[in-house]
Amino acid sequence: MKKKIAIIFGVTGQDGYYLTKLLIKKNYIIHGIKRRSSSVPTKRIDKFLNQKNFHVHYGDLTDTASIHNLIKIIKPDEIYNLAAQSHVGVSFYTPLYTANVNAIGVLAILDAIRNSEKDIRFYQAGTSEMFGKTKDKLQNEKTKFNPQSPYGTAKLFAHHITQNYRDAYNIFACNGILFNHESPLRGENFVTKKIISTLTKIKYGFEKKLTLGNLYSKRDWGHAEDYVDAIHKILQQRKPDDYVIATGKQYSIKQFVNLTASSLNLKLRWIGKGLNEKALSSSKKIIIDVNKKYFRPLEVDHLKGSYSKAKKILRWKPKKNVKELIDQMIAEEKKQLNIL
Ligand code: NAP
Numbered sequence: 358m359k360k361k362i363a364i365i366f367g368v369t370g371q372d373g374y375y376l377t378k379l380l381i382k383k384n385y386i387i388h389g390i391k392r393r394s395s396s397v398p399t400k401r402i403d404k405f406l407n408q409k410n411f412h413v414h415y416g417d418l419t420d421t422a423s424i425h426n427l428i429k430i431i432k433p434d435e436i437y438n439l440a441a442q443s444h445v446g447v448s449f450y451t452p453l454y455t456a457n458v459n460a461i462g463v464l465a466i467l468d469a470i471r472n473s474e475k476d477i478r479f480y481q482a483g484t485s486e487m488f489g490k491t492k493d494k495l496q497n498e499k500t501k502f503n504p505q506s507p508y509g510t511a512k513l514f515a516h517h518i519t520q521n522y523r524d525a526y527n528i529f530a531c532n533g534i535l536f537n538h539e540s541p542l543r544g545e546n547f548v549t550k551k552i553i554s555t556l557t558k559i560k561y562g563f564e565k566k567l568t569l570g571n572l573y574s575k576r577d578w579g580h581a582e583d584y585v586d587a588i589h590k591i592l593q594q595r596k597p598d599d600y601v602i603a604t605g606k607q608y609s610i611k612q613f614v615n616l617t618a619s620s621l622n623l624k625l626r627w628i629g630k631g632l633n634e635k636a637l638s639s640s641k642k643i644i645i646d647v648n649k650k651y652f653r654p655l656e657v658d659h660l661k662g663s664y665s666k667a668k669k670i671l672r673w674k675p676k677k678n679v680k681e682l683i684d685q686m687i688a689e690e691k692k693q694l695n696i697l
């Protein structure tokens with residue numbers, strides 16, 4: 358059987374790693390797109406670089422010419438767009454750049470697909486941040502969008518333009534609406550990785566304190582490896598459509614801290630309120646505090662997704678729960694610190 362050819366924009370990121378791993382297992386020819394950087398950006402995917410069906414090319418979502426050329430030359434069967442300025446907090450500092458990459462960059466890919474002679478299936482990495490400030494306790498594909506950041510707003514443009522191109526030009530274009538998903542390969546400045554990395558270091562004496570922002574927002578956290586499986590399934594259906602991918606479980610940041618501390622057997626005692634809230638160790642040292650600089654100008658207070666459509670149509674459900682996720686992330690941190 359002829360091997361499928363896939364392009365992955367955002368191959369060097371967390372999901373890029375897990376999707377590459379999955380597509381290699383499925384015998385695809387994979388073309389990953391990396392952007393130019395002053396340091397080596399391929400750390401996560403280094404182990405795939407010697408695989409004969411894995412190729413890496415330079416490209417950038419802010420450079421339309423690079424996108425058109427890559428699609429014209431590679432002639433893929435499937436394109437997975439995972440590339441984004443993916444940090445919500447940072448999007449308030451770099452709003453135009455975020456919109457260029459996360460919104461206009463997606464349009465550039467779709468327009469290259471429209472002008473291609475080949476039928477190309479397209480996946481867009483959408484996000485629960487598009488729901489933003491929502492009254493619905495559980496969000497699904499019909500929940501009203503109300504984004505609260507340049508990141509969420511740019512992703513909402515991408516969501517709608519993907520639907521527009523699907524309807525107007527009969528392109529097999531799909532949106533995943535993915536809730537937070539984490540792994541040992543999560544970027545260092547996302548809250549789960551920051552909590553697990555710093556608390557593990559505190560436990561073994563490499564760090565003294567963890568400083569966080571809002572402890573009371575709630576998120577639905579899954580495992581990236583489970584979620585890329587759903588991403589792949591979305592492009593293998595008979596009809597293009599949009600799907601929420603989530604776990605249906607929700608925890609506050611403080612609960613996530615407590616779960617991590619408990620897995621590390623680290624005793625915490627919380628005192629104070631608001632910006633003065635702190636956690637003390639068993640020896641009464643302040644090991645967690647709060648700083649305004651990690652708060653955002655607008656916050657998304659609560660997110661919890663219903664994956665029932667994905668379960669019914671994609672036959673997908675999450676495999677790992679939050680405790681297993683935390684334990685795996687801690688084990689990786691300990692490995693990095695040479696702790697057996
Ligand atoms: P990530 O680790 O931050 O990876 C983002 C990828 O995009 C990296 O490969 C990055 O390259 C690349 N990128 C950034 N700007 C680019 C540009 N201008 N041109 C080309 N590539 C660019 O994010 P992730 O967690 O894997 O998430 C994958 C996608 O899913 C993102 O679109 C994200 O917004 C979306 N999403 C993530 C979650 C989640 O919880 N993880 C949930 C919903 C949606 P560098 O390595 O060079 O930085």
Ligand code: F7E
Binds near residue numbers: 538548574651656657
């Ligand atoms: O924040 C709070 C913060 O940055 C989670 C991205 O993958 O998921 C991710 O976006 C919550 C927020 O993820 C700190 O205010 C407290 O309420 O880990 P995060 P995010 O903003 O939910 C969505 C679905 C995506 O699409 C995005 O690409 O944690 N928080 N203290 C903190 N957050 C950070 N980063 N750092 C703190 O110190």
